Amino acid sequence: MRKFLLSSIIIILAIIYIGRLSYLQLVDSSSQNPLDDTAIKAVYDYPERGHIYDRNKNLLVANQAFYDVMVIPREVKPLDTLEFCQLLNITKEDFDSKYKKAYTYSPRLPSVFLPQLSKKEYATFQEKMRKYEGFYIQKRSLRHYMTDAGSNFLGYISEVNERDLKNKPYYQSGELIGRQGVEQEYEEILRGRKGVKFIQKDRFNRVIGPYKNGMYDTLPDQGKDIRLTIDNALQKYGEELMVNKRGGIVAIEPSSGEILALVTAPSYDPELLVGRKRSKNYTELYYDSIAKPTYDRGLLAQYPPGSPFKTLNALIGLQEGVIDENTTFTCYHGYKYGRRFMGCHCPSGSRNNLDRGIYESCNAYFANTYRRIIEKYPTAAEGMGVWEKHIRSFGLGDYLGYDLPIGKSGKVPSPEYYNRAYGENRWYSTFTLSNAIGQGEVLTTPIQLANMTATIANRGYYYTPHIIKSIENDTIDIHKFKTKHQTTIDPEHFEPVIKGMNDVFIKGTAKWIQIPDISIAGKTGTAENFVKVDGQRMQLTDHSIFIAFAPVEDPKIAIAVFVENGYWGSRWAGRIAGLMIEKYIKGEITRKDMEKFVLEGSLQEEYEKPYSKKPFSINDGKKMIIPESSTENKVSAAQ
């Protein structure tokens, strides 16, 4: 027994110690992450973020360096305060209060002593800086905008938040990330890749050399410059035209799918979201829930397309062989089907062929065409299926796949949709007749409409709209932007429709907004719309819509414009489309009268109507809308 005491204890102890060691070294891994190692510090080297240019190589977004004077109070040695203050152009009192503030924050940690030195101040201070121990300069790079337009697609940069840190392991707290627009979409290209140096420190936090001789260090990859397809002059002009209006303009180069302009109104100066004031400004913009300046109407607003949609029905009618360019329908100041009636502004008894149907925007013509398409097939569902397939081949009803981070799919109704609504085989073409004139279940976004216009301009195909032109002098090599999307309509059917659209300017709904010397094909549209204000559904003045492309023979630009509550398609949207086309093709404006009308015109009064709580008229006084709250007021006043 006595012989075994020591050996038992040593064996038990060895087991306990090995157990403890396996806990420390194998189980508890809290001290094994090298980044958590107090002995190693990672120092990052941030590359400069890439610049952003427009299609004509105008610089839109650059960087500006800010130089902050930093201080670590504990390391500060007695200094010549007078000279120091003179260098930085501050008073002795400033110095004392700033120093005290920094010291209160932490004597050990660096804090900003004086933010954002000018280059000149920086230069003079830098020469003398080594005299002042504990002070140093920290360079910060922020965006610098050379344009006041395009904030909606440029996006901005801001510090990463908790969620980014969790989902994107690349980022460290305090780093910047692109938000919205191309800053988000091309984040990795613009950002480049930060370099890192691992530094070995001793327990006094002194640097004692590189960690493992720099084995894990990396050099930064420079951020690349990108060139957008946007024409900044056109973009800027579009934003000017949209002042005091709400809505969007999307212009596309049909032959390539390049987005020439992407205007949303109201908008804001991108410089508002730079630096210290970003947060405050963003909150203000974000919480403007009525004008919604941060809401990109060009990409997100879904509206019934209205009359421009008739062009597609014409094309489908031709493709399906149910009409030809000579097919004539009589309009009875509208179209009667069953007990219902679809009004039209044609005089009763007008006999319209396809050309006239388009340029007069005859509802009856397209009601007939639409019924013929659907009724060509044994059941409405089959006919609807064919129709849907044709419509979708124009890129409607789906996200287009463009290179911006936001979008809406719009809506193209399918036979299944109506089956669900009415029951299988319990609905007929007339049930869905509003689709004929773009007022039914169809919803489109302005960029979809612009793409549809580009497709017509191309006589049957489109390239996915995109905003990237090139990355650091390399032309883009993104397959999906080089793929031709062919529609289901044969090319020969486009000419009669385009002729009708051209006649819109020559003798139709847009004849008094012609642009000299440019042959334009276009189509006006108005779309009814409703809003809810304080829980009450109210009709407001129709949206003004216009699509166009020009020149007719060799299209350079296809455009979709919509102006909220602008009423007639030609009044606002048509004028704006014409001016944009002239600006892009000629570079100057000859229709100064039209320009003056648009620039000086304001729809603010129209926008305030639903919030006035008083009865108001819409559509040029054709209809009165009486908000509930105002009737109550009236009643109480009468008593």
Place this chain on the structure above:
Amino acid sequence: MIKKFDWLTILIYFLLVAIGWINIYSATYKGPDESIFNLNELYGKQMMFIIASVVMIVIVLSIEAKFYERFSSVIYLASLLLLLGLFVFGKNINGATSWYAIGGMTLQPSEFAKAATALALSKYLSDIQTNILEFKGLMRAVIIIALPALIIIPQPDPGSALVYASFFFVLHREGLSPWYLMIGFVAVLLFALTLMFGTIWVSLGTALLLTLIYFVSKKSKKRLSILQLTGILLVSIVFSYSVNFIFENVFEQRHRDRFSLWLRLEDDPAKLETIRRTIGYNTYQSESAIGSGGLMGKGFLEGTRTKGDFVPEQHTDYIFSTVGEEWGFIGTATVVLLFTILILRLQYLAERQKSAFSRMYGYSVAAIIFFHFAINIGMVIGLLPTIGIPLPFFSYGGSGLMGFTILLFIFIKLDANRINEW
């Protein structure tokens, strides 16, 4: 003669010395381009100590085995004189007057006194007339053990003095009643439990345990009477209360913190953080360094915490943390196993001795090395409170290495000579 040496022990000795030096090299390494014999660097000095130890081994093994038994008293008295001389000629290093400075060298006599005490104790116990079961015999043995310890305590070097407690293993082996060890063990247990759970719970627990013992051992002839058990209970309660009293009123805050750290008494994170940065700094850094090594370790000279000097006294008392960081669990487990094998081997060798003197000396060697190993590694891995004693053969220091080498090799010589002992 050479064939009779226990080569396993010698092999482990050289392995430990070699591994120790490699880690001292890493812990004190400043940069490349330095000779390993550079005497300005600690690893260079340690290399010299190793060479000197090898010379010492040759000398120790060459001396006639009987010499050690015959001259044990002289050696013991000489070492006592050397320890006493420190009060007059001693040099103060790091707050302890434990060194003689001779030329550029320093000598720490307490490292040699262990071997001398082991020799003297073995000599006394092996005397045919000694009976430690009698009070007089036991007292004399205790005095032999306690004298050097009492001289060392006020240097102050309580850690080195504590090592003399290891001789109780020898007394126990030679017939000392197990009650002494038992009482000692129970006292430590009661001490820790009182601090952890408070006097009331400890008293209740003891009462419950003693009641249990009473009923379980009812049939046993050696059972304790109710009176005896009540006595034990009373003593325990009084002890527990006095522990509490001493802890709260006699101990200073730094002592209390040390025990709080050891027994993990503190659970307020703010206070824990303070303890980590003050009294628990060494332990925290050492645990982190070991933990960061993982299974395979970071590799030779790659330990970031070692390079950054985060663990204080890393080349001496905390050398084991370098093993942990650079060689990982593989390294630490290897070292623990080497020590375990060495101690078991020494005990085995001691048991096979034919002369009582050799057996007791062997036992002393095993117990001393065991004590150092247990306390040092327990401290470095955070299981025991901070008690500054070196890891045998491993820690930097000439006196320590020489002292342990002599201690061990005297036994190897005795062992090799055992067949001549008739």
